[in-house]
Amino acid sequence: MQGSRGREIRIKADEFREKCKVSRYGIVNLFKDCERQGYKVLRYPLGEAADLGFTLKKDNDVVIFTNTCSRLSREIFTLAHEIGHVILHGEEGLPFIDDKITISGRSTDEKEQEANYFAACLLMPADEVERFLDLKITSFLEQRLSAMDIARIMSEFNVSFDMALYRLENLGKINEGERLMLNSEKNLKRVGNLLKSVGGNSRLNVVTNDIDIPYEYLDYVIYNYNHNAIPKDTLERVLECYQLSLEDVSDRLVNHFGNEEDDDDSDDMIGDLTE
Ligand SMILES: [Zn+2]
Incomplete structure (x- = not known):
């Protein structure tokens, strides 16, 4: 990375940091700061062998996903790396999908190195x-x-x-x-x-397996189900992520328990979260 690019990245990391809540030295909760910036952050235990995180653009939203099967401190670094992609490589450049290679000093890809440098400057200026x-x-x-x-x-x-x-x-x-x-x-x-x-x-060193999905995704999925855009089992799988069952949301379902014939208006306002 050239010296002038390094400086540019430090400036951008510094600008982002100014919008974050900082205790005496470190950022308190980067997940919350992302939400305040309008990013949609999803945290889910995808499995140890799965990707560590990704960022993509969906409609007008920037979506950042982090796998909670890694230690919390590692997950925070993944989040900072994904923010780096959003800030440095533009929303047009998305998506990026990251694994143990891209989020490490071993990556030879220039954009990955830049995102890692951004993360380091953001978390530890x-x-x-x-x-x-x-x-x-x-x-x-x-x-x-x-x-x-x-x-x-x-x-x-x-x-x-x-x-x-x-x-x-x-x-x-x-x-x-x-x-x-x-x-x-x-x-x-x-x-x-x-x-x-x-x-x-001590929590930094713990694999949290947390599930943290914005509630609006549940609204999207129920909307799609009500418009026959997704089948009942997809709705059930998504509800499981929120530890909910069909009964818990039955008052919000138009086609109670899967009468899928009367409405074919499947406009594609929102895709299927579980695709
Ligand atoms: Zn990356």
Whole structure:
């Protein structure tokens, strides 16, 4: 990535960050910030082997999906990466589908590298990292960072242990040898324990399997069902995502329990969420 492009990405990440709620150093809840920006964010446990996330444009909406079968800190990075695609590569350039390769330092694709850089700058901007090390890590200048310090950084910036290490290395705060040592310390002590020992946010290290789908999607699906655009079993599958059954929404269904003959007005206002 050329120097001028890097600067452009830092500026865009900074602009987006200004719209986010930030605690002292880190963004508090990037999912909520996306919703405030008008993005439709869907979180669903697609499975460990499935893609980590994607972003696409549907009608006038920007839709961002993240797989909740990864650790929360990882999922937050995926979200930041997808925001990068939206901001850097334009809504016209969507969709992007991301997996463990595209969301990693190993990707050789220029757009993927840019989205990863955007995510790093959004979650851990250089000046905030500097300030945190200066004010919160008392021994930073005298001695090396410990794995507990990394857990503190994780917790403040809502990032994974590995992400914190890579970012610190890229910012020249640790060298490669230190990163490798901190990584083996992590493997020995385990991230969950490190987070507990610094009173950090243990949830970051947990696979949440959360289901979080905007309620308006349920409205779309019921609308389509009422207009015979989707069959009953599709409606049932979607309702399951909300932990609802047909009985729970029966008062909103026109063709109660599948009389599918009387209305053939299947305008395609909305597609099938489960396609
Ligand atoms: Zn990507």
